[in-house]
Amino acid sequence: MTMETMSPVMLGFLGSLVAGLMTAAGALPVLFGRQPSRAVRDMSLGFAAGVMIAASFFSLIIPSLAAAEEIFGDGALPAAIACISILFGMGGVHLMNELLPHEHFTLGREGPEAASLRRVWLFIIAITIHNFPEGLAVGVGFGADGMSGGLPLAIGIGLQNAPEGLAVAVALLGEGYSKFRAWGIAALTGLVEPVGGLLGAGIITYSEPLLPWGLAFAAGAMLYVISHEIIPETHRSGNQNKATFGLAIGLVVMLFLDVWLG
Numbered sequence: 401m402t403m404e405t406m407s408p409v410m411l412g413f414l415g416s417l418v419a420g421l422m423t424a425a426g427a428l429p430v431l432f433g434r435q436p437s438r439a440v441r442d443m444s445l446g447f448a449a450g451v452m453i454a455a456s457f458f459s460l461i462i463p464s465l466a467a468a469e470e471i472f473g474d475g476a477l478p479a480a481i482a483c484i485s486i487l488f489g490m491g492g493v494h495l496m497n498e499l500l501p502h503e504h505f506t507l508g509r510e511g512p513e514a515a516s517l518r519r520v521w522l523f524i525i526a527i528t529i530h531n532f533p534e535g536l537a538v539g540v541g542f543g544a545d546g547m548s549g550g551l552p553l554a555i556g557i558g559l560q561n562a563p564e565g566l567a568v569a570v571a572l573l574g575e576g577y578s579k580f581r582a583w584g585i586a587a588l589t590g591l592v593e594p595v596g597g598l599l600g601a602g603i604i605t606y607s608e609p610l611l612p613w614g615l616a617f618a619a620g621a622m623l624y625v626i627s628h629e630i631i632p633e634t635h636r637s638g639n640q641n642k643a644t645f646g647l648a649i650g651l652v653v654m655l656f657l658d659v660w661l662g
Contacts, residue, residue: 408546409601412539415554416597419538419561420531423590426562427569427583435570439642442634444563446643449630450650451560452534456619456626458658459541459553461486464615467544471609482616489620493533497628531589533621534561535596540618542597543604544611550601552658560650561590567633 406414429435436444461482468478534557542550565586572582604614634643 408543408550408605409598411546411550412542412601412605413594413598415542415550416535416538416557416600417591417594419554419558419597420535420590420593421587422558422561423531423565423568424583424587426565427586429566430569430573430579430586431583433579435573436566438637439639441563441567441570442637442639443642443646445567445630445634446646447650447653448560448563448646449626449634449643450647450652451556451654452622452626452630452650453647454651454654454658455537455553455556456622458655459549459556460537460615460619460622463544463549464612464619467615468612471612478612481612485613485616486620486623489533489617489622490624491620492617493621493624493628496532531561531592532596533618533625535593536600537596537618537622538593539597539600539602540604540614543601544615548661552654552661555657555661556654557593559653561593565590 464482464485465478468481472478472481538550538553538557541553544550568589569579569582569586572585573579577585600614600618604611631643634640634646
């Protein structure tokens with residue numbers, strides 16, 4: 401079986417799996433005792449935010465509008481569908497934040513009280529909430545337009561997963577975990593992405609009318625993560641300029657990938 405003969409669902413699963421495994425690759429330096437400075441980590445997370453912003457608009461929202469116009473024609477309806485879906489996507493991740501107990505490295509515990517849960521599981525839930533929309537976006541991209549729609553997203557999300565994996569592992573080291581356990585937990589958090597990828601690709605492939613809704617929903621979910629999680633974290637330690645530089649580089653890299661590969 402070749403890439404050309406694979407179904408969009410299989411492509412969505414494999415693409416999001418590879419992107420998720422980049423979380424483990426990004427965390428590898430902790431196994432060798434190498435921890436980048438806080439400024440470098442913030443710049444890397446800024447890069448991740450830039451990739452996600454570009455992917456949200458160029459790989460998801462614009463194709464959502466195009467798909468809606470094919471189904472409903474010109475007018476206000478395609479724009480309304482995109483706007484409503486973006487808000488639903490943001491609202492969906494917000495609800496997960498509210499309903500699932502979890503803990504951020506800097507903001508502390510959120511969601512319902514869960515004193516019986518160990519901190520490591522609260523961390524894992526937090527990263528799961530973060531990573532699931534990314535896998536969903538990759539799966540939706542493959543489901544919508546095969547390789548040309550999903551490959552730029554898979555590469556872009558994979559690139560931004562690397563600094564996220566490193567940030568998670570370094571934060572766990574700071575909480576007293578061994579380097580192998582910190583790497584292992586960071587690696588496991590990326591494995592939720594193929595679940596989201598399989599779901600996104602499956603829904604879009606087998607229900608074409610949902611295509612414009614699904615694309616914009618995935619974009620909204622990622623935009624919420626950027627605003628609620630990544631940017632506040634990169635600005636917390638006074639490295640705003642470096643983080644903004646990283647964001648700019650990530651945005652143009654993802655734009656280039658989307659135009660070149662899409």
